[in-house]
Amino acid sequence: MTIQEIYDLLKIHFNDDIKEITDISNGDSFITVNPANIFDILQFCRDYETLDFDYLTLISGMDSGENLGVVYHLYSMKFKHSIVIKAFVPKESPNIQSVVYLWRAADWHEREAFDLIGVVFDGHPNLIRILCPYDWEGHPLRKDYVTPQEYHGMKVPY
Amino acid sequence: MGLLNALDNPINADGIILGKVEDLFNWGRAKSNWFLQFGLACCAIEFMAVNASHFDLMRFGNIPRSSPRQADYIVISGTVTLKMAERIKILFEQIPEPRYAISMGSCANSGGPYWQHGYNVLKGIDRVIPIDVYIPGCPPRPEAFEQAVLKLQEKISMEEIFKKRERVAQEDKMLESMLKAEENNFIENVNKHI
Amino acid sequence: MENNLENTTNNNKINIEYSQFDSERMRLNAGPQHPSTHGVLRLEVELDGEIVTDIIPHLGYLHRCFEKHCENSNYNQIVPFVDRLDYVSAINNEFPYVMAVEKLAGIEVSEKVQILRAMCAEINRIANHLLAISAFGLDSGAFTPLLFLFREREFALGILEKLSGARLLYNYFCPGGVRYEIYSDFKKDVKVFIDSVRLAMKEMEDLLIFNDIFIKRTEKIGLLPKEVAINFACSGPVARGSGINFDIRKSAPYSSYDKFDFDIPVVEPGKEVVGVSGDCWSRNWVRVKEIEESCKILEQGITLLPDEGSVTDGIPKKLKVPAGEVYCKAENTKGELGFYLVSNGSDKPERVRARATSFVNLAILPSISKGYMFADLIMILGSIDIVLGEVDR
Numbered sequence: 001m002t003i004q005e006i007y008d009l010l011k012i013h014f015n016d017d018i019k020e021i022t023d024i025s026n027g028d029s030f031i032t033v034n035p036a037n038i039f040d041i042l043q044f045c046r047d048y049e050t051l052d053f054d055y056l057t058l059i060s061g062m063d064s065g066e067n068l069g070v071v072y073h074l075y076s077m078k079f080k081h082s083i084v085i086k087a088f089v090p091k092e093s094p095n096i097q098s099v100v101y102l103w104r105a106a107d108w109h110e111r112e113a114f115d116l117i118g119v120v121f122d123g124h125p126n127l128i129r130i131l132c133p134y135d136w137e138g139h140p141l142r143k144d145y146v147t148p149q150e151y152h153g154m155k156v157p158y
Numbered sequence: 159m160g161l162l163n164a165l166d167n168p169i170n171a172d173g174i175i176l177g178k179v180e181d182l183f184n185w186g187r188a189k190s191n192w193f194l195q196f197g198l199a200c201c202a203i204e205f206m207a208v209n210a211s212h213f214d215l216m217r218f219g220n221i222p223r224s225s226p227r228q229a230d231y232i233v234i235s236g237t238v239t240l241k242m243a244e245r246i247k248i249l250f251e252q253i254p255e256p257r258y259a260i261s262m263g264s265c266a267n268s269g270g271p272y273w274q275h276g277y278n279v280l281k282g283i284d285r286v287i288p289i290d291v292y293i294p295g296c297p298p299r300p301e302a303f304e305q306a307v308l309k310l311q312e313k314i315s316m317e318e319i320f321k322k323r324e325r326v327a328q329e330d331k332m333l334e335s336m337l338k339a340e341e342n343n344f345i346e347n348v349n350k351h352i
Numbered sequence: 353m354e355n356n357l358e359n360t361t362n363n364n365k366i367n368i369e370y371s372q373f374d375s376e377r378m379r380l381n382a383g384p385q386h387p388s389t390h391g392v393l394r395l396e397v398e399l400d401g402e403i404v405t406d407i408i409p410h411l412g413y414l415h416r417c418f419e420k421h422c423e424n425s426n427y428n429q430i431v432p433f434v435d436r437l438d439y440v441s442a443i444n445n446e447f448p449y450v451m452a453v454e455k456l457a458g459i460e461v462s463e464k465v466q467i468l469r470a471m472c473a474e475i476n477r478i479a480n481h482l483l484a485i486s487a488f489g490l491d492s493g494a495f496t497p498l499l500f501l502f503r504e505r506e507f508a509l510g511i512l513e514k515l516s517g518a519r520l521l522y523n524y525f526c527p528g529g530v531r532y533e534i535y536s537d538f539k540k541d542v543k544v545f546i547d548s549v550r551l552a553m554k555e556m557e558d559l560l561i562f563n564d565i566f567i568k569r570t571e572k573i574g575l576l577p578k579e580v581a582i583n584f585a586c587s588g589p590v591a592r593g594s595g596i597n598f599d600i601r602k603s604a605p606y607s608s609y610d611k612f613d614f615d616i617p618v619v620e621p622g623k624e625v626v627g628v629s630g631d632c633w634s635r636n637w638v639r640v641k642e643i644e645e646s647c648k649i650l651e652q653g654i655t656l657l658p659d660e661g662s663v664t665d666g667i668p669k670k671l672k673v674p675a676g677e678v679y680c681k682a683e684n685t686k687g688e689l690g691f692y693l694v695s696n697g698s699d700k701p702e703r704v705r706a707r708a709t710s711f712v713n714l715a716i717l718p719s720i721s722k723g724y725m726f727a728d729l730i731m732i733l734g735s736i737d738i739v740l741g742e743v744d745r
Binding site: 131132133136140145147148151152154155156157158 | 240241243244269273277278280281285286
């Protein structure tokens with residue numbers, strides 16, 4: 001299925017929650033959706049017969065200035081098609097529902113997005129830091145991040 | 159290497175070698191260095207290659223040990239992150255004295271390519287533990303590592319053992335008297351102000 | 353005491369509850385300094401006697417801030433950082449990254465470059481699998497295979513060194529082509545290399561792969577069912593060992609892989625050689641077979657690679673990447689490696705996100721190793737074949 005067909009199909013079932021489709025000529029087009037309903041949308045993508053996205057390739061967080069973005073790359077083993085779904089959450093309350101219960105692969109991806117970007121995944125069974133030390137402060141991949149001067153007595157920036 | 163030079167000396171005929179006991183000790187220590195089997199990052203793969211068939215580190219008397227308690231030296235082979243630095247310090251302290259450390263690759267030397275923006279990278283392992291030999295390269299070639307082992311042997315064989323103890327004891331005494339003098343000065347000053 | 357014993361035997365009062373035998377759980381820490389964790393992985397293991405009941409992996413001991421560096425470097429400067437993700441198969445890492453930049457910038461690459469890239473990737477794949485198999489043997493207690501296979505690995509590194517000037521981290525691919533021209537004896541070297549690898553693998557099958565001790569250590573251990581593997585998004589030999597026919601070189605051919613004729617070794621249920629589909633032995637067996645397939649690709653590459661033409665001509669003087677975003681994937685030695693690249697039109701990317709294969713594959717470890725012995729846990733970890741540089745980035 002092409003991305004336009006998937007978009008039309010999602011639009012029928014989720015109406016206003018599916019916002020827009022952004023065409024990118026030299027890359028992958030993506031669909032922007034409402035973050036409040038992300039779990040249902042992704043569950044539909046996984047379970048609907050002609051979509052069958054059983055393979056979660058990647059979840060990445062990104063800092064786009066005023067908002068935090070969460071990007072889902074899905075792939076179907078059966079139909080060999082893929083899709084990119086984006087949801088933007090405000091920086092003040094960066095909460096979005098976790099999809100660990102749909103794909104177990106989401107577990108560590110979500111922990112990493114929480115660690116480096118600071119997106120909070122509601123319903124994640126064990127949302128703790130994964131790459132940085134457990135007592136690290138701040139989320140390093142945010143654009144306004146300032147590297148701490150010292151960590152446990154070791155000087156960090158030179 | 160005083161002991162081996164003595165072999166070339168014609169005065170010492172009939173299989174008798176004249177030399178210092180210190181040299182004998184150092185000769186033994188230098189030729190049998192056991193290292194801690196411990197890899198960090200990319201350099202660890204080259205470190206493995208040094209140990210394997212083509213380069214064969216064991217011919218230098220270097221044997222891998224899995225426990226720091228049995229090792230003589232540690233090879234910091236790769237990037238040291240802030241999360242890892244404290245563990246490396248503990249590992250190094252667990253090695254019995256006299257202990258040595260080789261810093262392998264630019265990451266361990268100074269942070270390497272991760273110098274500028276590495277918020278989680280320690281900029282040089284020598285900020286945490288003392289290093290004896292540095293190997294440049296990213297990653298260094300196995301030949302470079304072999305030379306580092308030879309350099310370490312050279313360093314060990316030139317170390318003093320007996321005089322060192324006397325010297326350290328003397329230094330300690332001097333330090334103690336200096337501290338005492340300073341303390342007395344301080345007390346005098348305080349007394350003056352009172 | 354004697355009285356008590358008599359009483360119980362006389363009255364037949366042997367009421368045993370299971371909880372009486374439920375021994376105390378022990379927490380054991382493996383790593384970050386542990387020879388068998390393949391780097392600086394730390395595993396917090398809960399043991400009941402010698403049986404593993406729970407595993408908590410602690411990552412991040414090699415977190416080198418890859419994504420932060422990418423945001424602060426331009427597109428050509430990122431290639432060395434990409435090398436250092438999965439440092440055992442550096443060329444394979446550069447592949448998807450370079451493809452992603454080329455797709456964004458709209459650079460066409462000549463056929464000679466494509467074939468050369470595929471050949472380099474396959475040489476690197478062989479080098480990686482040789483290391484993986486020998487390290488797996490080392491985990492099971494066999495030291496000799498390491499010494500044997502490193503001989504051939506040095507050969508592979510030698511060819512790549514002659515091409516790129518570096519032994520391990522090559523910095524060879526760049527958007528538009530490769531950095532240096534091919535040296536004159538390249539085809540001859542590859543031919544000799546293929547022969548020696550084939551010979552070594554034949555030797556290795558007798559020495560390690562079909563060795564009784566090795567089979568007993570690895571068969572029917574760490575079973576990974578097909579559905580679980582898909583749900584965990586496993587790829588590469590881990591997925592193919594469980595019977596999933598998924599290889600990006602076949603399912604979505606990139607570069608010049610559609611020109612080559614090769615098979616994807618899959619251990620399907622019912623067609624196993626030894627053990628069952630999805631166990632440690634099968635995952636290792638896929639790697640062994642892949643070396644043979646890579647040899648096939650290299651053989652065809654020797655005939656396909658044209659002598660005329662330059663491989664450095666296509667490199668743009670100034671790389672201009674328009675705004676956009678792309679996800680490019682390639683079959684790394686460990687599975688699907690992808691780069692999600694977001695460009696805002698400037699000379700530096702806005703976001704580079706790596707789908708690190710080992711990071712995804714390692715996530716199955718807690719699920720598939722519960723209930724096995726602690727020694728088996730090391731085997732399972734070895735059969736997944738992780739590289740910590742890629743896990744922690």
